[in-house]
Amino acid sequence: MSGRMVHHYIPNSSPNTLKMMLDEMGLNSIDELYVDIPDSVRLRRRLDIPKAMSEYEVERHVEDLLSKNKTVFDAPCFLGGGCWPHYVPAAVDMVVGRSEFATSYTPYQAEASQGILQALFEYQSMICELTEMDYANSSMYDWATALGEAARMAGRVTGRSEIIIPYYMDPHRASTLKVYSEPAGMKVLTCMQDPVTGQIVAEKLQEKITSQTAAVYIENPSYLGFFESQIDLISDLAHEKGSLLIVGVDPISLGIVKPPGEYGADIVVGEGQPLGNHMNYGGPTLGIFACSGNRLLRQMPGRIVGLTSTLEGMEEAYCLVHQTREQHIRREKATSNICTNETLCAVAAAVYLSLLGPEGLRRLCETIMTKSHYAMKILNSIDGVKTPIFEAAHFKEFTVNFEDTGRRVDEIHRRLLERGIQAGKVLKEYPELGEASLYCVTEVHTREMIDSLADNIRDILR
């Protein structure tokens, strides 16, 4: 066994220990433990992977590669579209960095996992408060998959096979929805939105809702940043025909925006990344999933934590509940296949919401709205630039149309990037909007950043 590397993650790789273990087992070498793998499938060569590097060398290599990335602070960035720059308080990173949480598995052993169970219970509770829904699960992969699961759940609950979505919707989210719902025999239909106001055309929606409609899905705020204001009407239209209402949210907006539970939502989904989770180039993020009513609870996918007590002494204690819905018990009859989820991102959200509280969240929402409206006003004052495209209230994102500047949005954005500004998302998916793009402004954008954006656009258009 001479020449075998002693590896720092593998305690028994020291020659002494290895020899002791082999001796006790009556073996000459570890190879004897692989005799059960037939020669016909053995890999008779070394893996073509680099040899081990020291931790220092790895650090240099990885930091060198990462240094090629430009962050949203290296070059101020106005991208949103489902992942948004928000400030993450240091206390959040500290808690989710604690290895007692980070290195634990799903809390199947409740007695030894009270910490993460209680944190998840508190997360679920805060999501219920934010959305005004009865129940929240402990996380899905992200908004898109949460929506996919919501559609399937609506299908199971209603026994129907169609879901109606708004026309202006993130194409990636819509694609994920199809990938999730079509294998369940469901069809995704699109409902028209008014090209001027962005609002759902109620008559068209009414025509679309039939006895086959499992759910109507709306987003508030929408993918393009504007609010849908006919929420009560849409809720009524859906419920009149026995369909469910699914609402997609940016949870941070719920500091001031009417929660879906106040207008009759049956299922709420959303992207929890803004709640204390870094963007991380798009993942991991946090799928929010909440519902109301017992009929829906039984069909909810994912893990749920409940408050109970100890058998002796009746102390309060937490554990996973309703596991009979889940794959490890119910197998092919489970409500979903989800097992590993985004627990640590949910914990981040709980810490974040605890830090901000209702008042902090309200003030944050007002800062975001003030800054985004400031940006809209400043950009709108540039000749030929129109923002927002839709006549409606907006939250942190808004559409910008460069059509009347006579220049291509791609070109303007390319030139902004040359000047160290990362502009919004070009809306190629809606050619009818013209030279349009989607911008995002949050609390992380200083006035200097916004002014510099406007100055540079003005300069480029000159």
Next chain:
Amino acid sequence: MSYRQARWSEPSIFTISSKGRTGHNPPKPDSKEVEVAGDPSTLLPTELRRSKPPELPELSEVEVVRHYVRLTQMNFGVDTGTYPLGSCTMKYNPKICDKLSSSPKIRDIHPLQDESTTQGILKILYNLSKMLEEITGMSRFSLQPAAGAHGEYTGALMIRAYHAAKGEGDRRSEMLIPDSAHGTNPASAAMAGFKTVIIPTSSSGYLDLEAVKSVVSGHTAGLMLTNPNTLGIFERNILEISEIIHSVGGLLYYDGANMNAILGKTRPKEMGFDIVHLNLHKTFGTPHGGGGPGAGPVGVVEELEDFLPVPLISREGDRYFLDYDRPRSIGKVKSFHGNIAVLLRAYIYILCLGFEGLEAASEFSVLNANYLAKKILQGGKYTIPYYPGRLVKHEFVLSAEEIYRETGVRAWDISKRLLDYGIHSPTTYFPQIVEESLMFEPTETESKECLDKLVYAMNMVAEEAYSNPATLKKAPHSTSKGRVDEAKASHPETMCLSWRMKRRLNSGR
């Protein structure tokens, strides 16, 4: 017994709230912004405003920090002690992976940034894909799936797409799944619209070949298999299984949850698999996070590349890019490109181990499992029902049936009692084909001393089953809380799933 978990009587965060406190002051707009934008209260129409503020807790930063730090102290992780949870590969998570992945150069990157600003991470993701291709023998990987089950679902959809492209979409309706499979396999197949056909395990612990032969037909879409299987036994007939499935036009899916046993020894490609998912949070040392985030990349043989979800990470000369131009793709299975911070950790893990270290990881995971199995059996109270050649790979399934029969003490009780020794419970009652099962996977990162301590604890618990079963049935005693009433938690009358439900229960409604 030496273990004492912290026992804070930590109340719900909602009860320690004090009106008017705050734990974070977000930035305020400046006066010019307010002047231009107008009064913030006018920017949102009344009908869109919430009628009352959300009932979130109100606390200062120090109170929030203490609350959650106390909670972490009441949680058992790999960094706390031995965590031999079978099929979950709870190995040590190297700290360098956490350190480097918390760089602002990854945290503060937006997924839609121009590719010229993300070449660093794209190159890392590209390199990682290539490494995973080499480790499995697959020809192309998608890094998008967020977890193992998500990878399985993606794979099952590709199997559908493959058959549909051959005009056999309707006919290929059956997915074959061993009775010992992870629960996610049948759940994923069913979600993708397949009828599951369950294949029994033979008395020796292998997939029953005759049963496979008897159910395959033109309706067979594929077979989902993990190898070594969940009994820890390497399916020696894997090439024959592959031959049977392929001969009827089906595909072979590799559940990579047990990949930690075979790195560098064999590959799914050599075994005849067409699709593979890997659990990076198992085999490649990324933290499980209390249940996530993980990552479940999916790799395929050349014939199936077109169906992979978009985007793939592609390369043109020195330029790396997100490749969406794939017309036969099944579409997107998730927002954006995958759980990047997890993928980055796995890349760092592979670099730290290198080819030798990866192979050593598997070798020592197998050595540790066999050592542990042999030592526990020497105690004479447990059995391993399926143990051909008295050899397992990275995990094994013990049965406590004899103890149960003679004392009434169940596998569940034994697993709880281990917690009192500072050892996390093994997986219990899975796979379901073993009575009173305790599934151990020690992983390569446990020292001989830890394994010996585990053996000692198992022997002590077996003795106690006869001498003092009452104490055992009430275990654990050293954890933050005693045995939890799980039945009450799920009972409709007592169920409490949020603080608002608790408030309602308290007020008697």
